[in-house]
Amino acid sequence: MILQHGVKLEQQKTASLRHKIKILPVPEGMAEPKPLAARQGKLDAAGIIAAAEAAQIVDEFDGVALARKLKRLRRLKPDMIVACCFDEDPCTTSAMATLRENTDAVIAGLVLAARACGAAENKIAVATPREARMIKKINPQADLILAGERYPARVLLKRKLFASGKNAAYIGAQACVALTAAVDENEAQSFTVVTVAGDGVEHWRNMRVRIGTPLKFLLDACEASEKTTLVITGSSVTGKAVTNLSEPVTASTRCVIALKKIPRNKTYPCIGCEKCARACPRGIVPWRVLREIQSGAPDPVRMPNVQKCIGCSACSVACPSGIDLTAVISKAAAFKKSGDFD
Numbered sequence: 001m002i003l004q005h006g007v008k009l010e011q012q013k014t015a016s017l018r019h020k021i022k023i024l025p026v027p028e029g030m031a032e033p034k035p036l037a038a039r040q041g042k043l044d045a046a047g048i049i050a051a052a053e054a055a056q057i058v059d060e061f062d063g064v065a066l067a068r069k070l071k072r073l074r075r076l077k078p079d080m081i082v083a084c085c086f087d088e089d090p091c092t093t094s095a096m097a098t099l100r101e102n103t104d105a106v107i108a109g110l111v112l113a114a115r116a117c118g119a120a121e122n123k124i125a126v127a128t129p130r131e132a133r134m135i136k137k138i139n140p141q142a143d144l145i146l147a148g149e150r151y152p153a154r155v156l157l158k159r160k161l162f163a164s165g166k167n168a169a170y171i172g173a174q175a176c177v178a179l180t181a182a183v184d185e186n187e188a189q190s191f192t193v194v195t196v197a198g199d200g201v202e203h204w205r206n207m208r209v210r211i212g213t214p215l216k217f218l219l220d221a222c223e224a225s226e227k228t229t230l231v232i233t234g235s236s237v238t239g240k241a242v243t244n245l246s247e248p249v250t251a252s253t254r255c256v257i258a259l260k261k262i263p264r265n266k267t268y269p270c271i272g273c274e275k276c277a278r279a280c281p282r283g284i285v286p287w288r289v290l291r292e293i294q295s296g297a298p299d300p301v302r303m304p305n306v307q308k309c310i311g312c313s314a315c316s317v318a319c320p321s322g323i324d325l326t327a328v329i330s331k332a333a334a335f336k337k338s339g340d341f342d
Contacts, residue, residue, distance in 0.1 A: 011149060015204035016093045016195050021101055024209040024221055033190040036182070043183065045074060048116040055182035057189045058251035060094070060172040061154075066113075066179065069171070073117040078169040080161065081114040085135075085173045086127035086147045088154060089235040091197040092255040096131065097206040098173040098193050099124070103138045109176030112183060117169070125157060151237070152312040155281040174251075192251050194218060200228030200258030209249055215256060216245035224258055232257040237313050268321040276325050279318035282308040286315040286325040289332050298335060306332040 036054050041047050053067035061084055073081075083106055085099040099106050106124065114122040125147045126132050132144045147157040154170065161168040174193060181187040192211055197204045202223035209218060215231065232239040233247075236257050276286040284305045292298045306329050315325040 012090050012197070013087070013093045013096070016091070016197055016206055017097060017100075019205060021097050021193055021206045021208050022221070024207045024213065024217060026210045027213055027217055030210060030212060033188050036186040036188055039183070039186055045116045045118065048112050048179070048183065049074075051182045052116075052179055055178060055188045057175055057178045057182060059175040060192065060252050060254055061170065061175075062172075063250070063252035066171070066175050070113060070116045073119075073169050076167075076169070078117060078119050078167045080121040080123060080166050080168040081110060081117055081119045082145070082157075082161075082168050082170050083110045083122070083124045083173055083176050084154060084170045085124050086131070086153060087195075087254075088151050089237060089255060091204075091236055091257055092195045094193045094195045094206055094254045095173045096127075097195075098177060099126070099135060100138070102173075102177045103135060103142060105177045105180045106173050107139065107142060107176075108184075109179040110171065112179050113171050113176065119169070121166075127153065151279075151317070152281055152310075152314055155310065155312065159281065189251060192249060192253065194249060194253050195255045196222045196258070197255065198232075198258040200225050200231070200260050211251055212248045214246045214248060215242060215253075218249070218256055219245065219258060222258075225260060227260045228258045230259040230262050232259070237317055238311065265322045267323055270319075270321055270323060273320060275318040275320065276315035279314040281312065281314065282310060284309060284315070284329060286319075286329055290323065290325065290328050293328055293332060293335075298332070300336045303332045303336060307336060309333060 039051055049067050049070045052070060057066040059066050059069060085095050087093055087095050110122045123143050123145045125145050126135060127147055127149050135142050135144060147153040150156060158168055178189040190211055191208055194207050194209055196207055196218050201219060205222055207218055207221060231242045233242055233253055233256055234240060270287050270290055272287055274287060282305060289303045289306060292302045309329045311326060313326045319325055
């Protein structure tokens with residue numbers, strides 16, 4: 001899946017984007033969402049935030065309530081609000097599919113979010129020029145910027161914008177659509193789009209499902225193999241294994257990956273190739289931190305920037321020796337904070 005020139009994960013998106021988003025029937029017994037009260041007052045910043053709060057919208061990328069995010073951003077006064085309509089994970093396409101099939105709603109929600117925050121600019125971020133051309137055909141008025149496909153693209157794009165003098169903030173594509181529905185239709189956020197992928201399912205699809213639907217329903221709809229032994233929710237880079245398939249889908253469940261075999265990663269000694277350092281978006285040099293930790297008497301001064309780690313695991317993905325450098329950096333950061341070393 002890896003690696004050339006730092007971190008460049010092989011994109012495996014074609015299969016799940018081949019078809020339109022499939023609507024999964026609501027499981028029997030699930031309660032219907034309660035209708036929202038008619039919106040009151042002006043559609044100013046406070047009114048938009050109130051609509052997001054009433055609709056209980058959650059940003060799918062970080063799991064933060066949108067109303068809370070908009071309130072915080074209003075205080076921080078960003079120059080630009082960016083709709084994140086690209087997917088860093090090599091298998092996930094839920095943001096891309098949402099933009100392709102709901103372009104106008106994404107744009108409308110993004111404009112509302114920018115108004116709520118007082119941001120002067122708003123942009124839709126897509127991964128590639130090809131994707132940009134496709135969206136322009138759908139809506140020529142879409143104001144697009146390119147994020148690229150190098151992982152972690154969200155961090156790299158934000159750093160690029162900051163270097164150009166723009167203090168930018170992200171909002172998810174699905175959060176934009178939900179905000180439009182909340183303002184225009186008084187509709188609560190009750191559905192989400194999830195990518196189902198991996199060699200453990202017959203059909204890779206983007207599924208529109210009711211929030212609260214058990215994961216098993218998604219896997220069954222995509223014809224999960226009897227040989228599936230591992231299910232991961234979230235990114236294949238940073239996601240977590242699921243042991244109970246009755247676990248419900250949440251607004252931030254962007255991807256479900258089913259695998260027939262549990263990955264067996266062999267670990268070898270560090271060779272000092274520095275690929276991890278080139279991959280890190282925060283200026284950390286993981287291989288040097290590793291050697292300092294392995295010395296048995298680490299010096300905090302020799303482990304700069306470890307507290308800035310964002311847990312993207314780019315260093316671990318880049319490492320040809322298979323070392324879990326993310327865990328190493330986490331340990332180093334804890335050591336610098338507490339002064340204790342096990």
